[in-house]
Amino acid sequence: MTLPFTDRTWLWLAAALYLAGFIQGSIALFKRGRPAGGATYLLILLGYLAQLAGLALRGRAVGGCPLGNSFELYQFTAWSAITLYLAVGATFRLSLLGYFTACLASTVTLVSLLFPSWDAGQRVRIFGHNPWIELHAALAVFSYGAFALLALTSLMFLLRHFSLKSKRLGGWFSFLPSIRDLDQMGLRLLAAGAAILGFALAVGAVSWTRPETVVNLEKVVVTMVVAAAAFALLLLRLRGILPARRCALACLILFPAALLSLATVEPSRGRVPARPAPAAR
């Protein structure tokens, strides 16, 4: 199937829809005094479909999962977070999660689009013909999407905690989910993120042990540090050593740390000059 427009046009459209969801949510919340609910969800869904189209075009152009530069990594992370939100948001109906997700997705996608240098070096077939390495990379970045959503639920937890401790319960605080629901959702997302990243590392390790594979030590160490942090948080939380508020604070830091770690992953690859855009895009 041939899609109209270029991949970046679709991704701009997706960012605009996420931003529209955030603006619409803000108007509903601060002007009308109630969460937008279904309208935000719909805008996010449309944005997700547009982003899917954009990433599919980019994937076709680069001949694999589009994870070849910072732009693609950030776009894929945002897409992963939205994938989880669409599943989690519908199942658990966490009030305001859509609003926060729209805010995060619009920020990440717009920032990645606003820096053309991030997308300067498009590289084709970066995983060669090794599907395991491609799966490893896709899963690892997908787990960062889970950490993105975890950061949002953690932020909501901290806001709810603040409202309860400071006894400010009115206004938009009243639309936040209960502290226990947020805690449980955070725990599930942390477990999911850690499990996916752990699996990604296991898949990668199969290839790394092969003699012909050149392993980038910096990349491996950074990814393992993120995974170790996630597993440590999970363990401390499950054992009751880390109270919910401190765990939320740590989870809130985990996502930006994971996001920043992508910067060490991407330059570690050998730069390949940008190739001319294929006719399909």
Next chain:
Amino acid sequence: MNIGHLFVIGATHHRTPLAVRERLSLDADGASALRDHLAALSGLREFAVLSTCNRIEFYGVAAGAEVAEQVCAAFCQRQQFDPTEFARFRLDLRDESALQHLVEVAAGLDSQILGETEIFGQMKQAYASAQAAGHTGPVLNRAFQKAFQAAKQVRTQTAITTGQISVANAAVELAGTIFGGLADARILLLGAGEIGEKTAKAFQSRGAASLTVASRRLERAIELATTLGASALPFEQREARLAEFDIVVCATSAPDIILPYAAVCAAMARRPTRPLFLIDQALPRDIEPSVAELENVFLYNLDDLARIVAENRAAREAETLKGRAIAGEKARALWQQVAALVAATSPAPSHDLARPGAAASAPETR
């Protein structure tokens, strides 16, 4: 001149003291007899009676200005109430104003507890009874049905029903912001007095299943526990078993602290991952205030709850203007639909009676 009109007459909590409302309240037999009496009035084409603890109201479609007076007279006679005295408290609204009142009552905008929803059910019941007895017709059927729709709209488009406005319900709502559902929350009630009982009942009404009562007098704790379908706990075990509970309601008359910092601290060490909600409804306070500093502990005292209730009440009141505007808009549209039908109830044109909208004896009007 058309003299057919829609009216509502009656007495409400706004102008009628409780002692008078008691004398005006209709029992089932009285209401039935009165309805038979009203059905026999020749000029009264349609009517419905709404009788609650806060209001007695007669909605009707009349073919003459004297009909509302006849309804009033019949009611006063039934209740053996002086009609002149009744005129002092009387609500008397006509046509569009009567419709607006109908919508406002259905929406809870006219209720003593602003935004309460019980009135909606009472009104539906009153309408269903009138309809079943054949006392309503095209005007009141449309008026009531549209009023119910408009009331739902008022409730969804404004925040008049949000936020609890009783201390007990505010505490329950707070528990919801911590635990979500209350079905698996374990509640300890310390003190077997009226306030604690009220709060415990409020928790039970919101699905709380596990309730334990402790009181200085064990027999009183057992008695209340039996009434509430709960279990009783010896008072002296409260500190040792504190870790078992998620919500603790303190409402004793003890002169000293009964839950000190050390006890709560020890309990939290045994349940670090589960939040603990402490509600101190006692005066002097039962719980040492410094426990609020503890991780995962949420302490609310009487002042905190009272402030939440006051804020909720103010928020609801701020929404009434919006609600009344919607009700007015709906009443105008509805009046345009039924005005012709109401006018058609007019009998012989020779009548020269008071204009619709006129009220007798300085009644409650808009």
